[in-house]
Each structure stands twice: as structure tokens, then as C-alpha cells.
Amino acid sequence: MGKKRAISVRRIAEKLYEKYPDKFVDDFEENKKLISEIIDIPTKTLRNEVAGYIQSIKMKKMIVLRPSVQTDSENSGDSRRRRGRRRR
Numbered sequence: 585m586g587k588k589r590a591i592s593v594r595r596i597a598e599k600l601y602e603k604y605p606d607k608f609v610d611d612f613e614e615n616k617k618l619i620s621e622i623i624d625i626p627t628k629t630l631r632n633e634v635a636g637y638i639q640s641i642k643m644k645k646m647i648v649l650r651p652s653v654q655t656d657s658e659n660s661g662d663s664r665r666r667r668g669r670r671r672r
Contacts, residue, residue: 589637593630596623597637610642 600622601608608615615635625631 589633593633593637596625596630597634597641600634601638601641608638608642610639610646612636612639615639 600619604618604622607618612635615638616631619625619631619635619638625634
């Protein structure tokens with residue numbers, strides 16, 4: 585099971601990320617500063633939770649968008665190599 589978050593934290597974080605996707609990075613401290621500059625959040629705890637959730641959103645997007653890269657050792661060798669037993 586995943587970690588539960590308050591609906592308000594998710595809603596605020598998703599709206600901010602939709603509005604400013606290029607400004608946020610995968611660094612928690614920088615996201616905290618940026619959130620403080622963009623909007624006025626009443627408590628430090630709420631600001632930190634929003635910054636943490638934006639960081640996790642950003643990390644998930646980076647993992648999904650990262651292309652798979654093959655190393656030279658994977659590219660070398662016979663491309664027709666078979667795995668497992670051969671059927672007759």
C-alpha cells in the first residue's frame with residue numbers, strides 16, 4: 585500500500601505542477617523555496633508536504649520519460665542469439 589496524503593496536499597501540488605512544470609526540480613529544498621515565492625501557504629508543514637509531493641511527481645515523470653539506454657556490452661555479440669531450448 586502506498587503512503588496516504590491529504591487531498592488538499594495533492595490538489596495544491598498537482599495544480600502548481602501543472603501551472604509551473606519547468607520551474608520545479610527533483611530537489612526538495614529548491615521546491616520549498618519556489619513554493620514560498622509562488623503562493624502563500626499558511627503553515628510550514630503544509631508547504632513541506634506540498635514540496636515533497638511535487639518532488640515525487642517530478643521523479644515519477646523523470647523515470648517514465650527516461651529513454652532506455654543500452655551499453656556497448658549489450659550491443660556486441662550475435663543479435664540472433666537464442667535463449668532457452670530450441671524447439672524441433
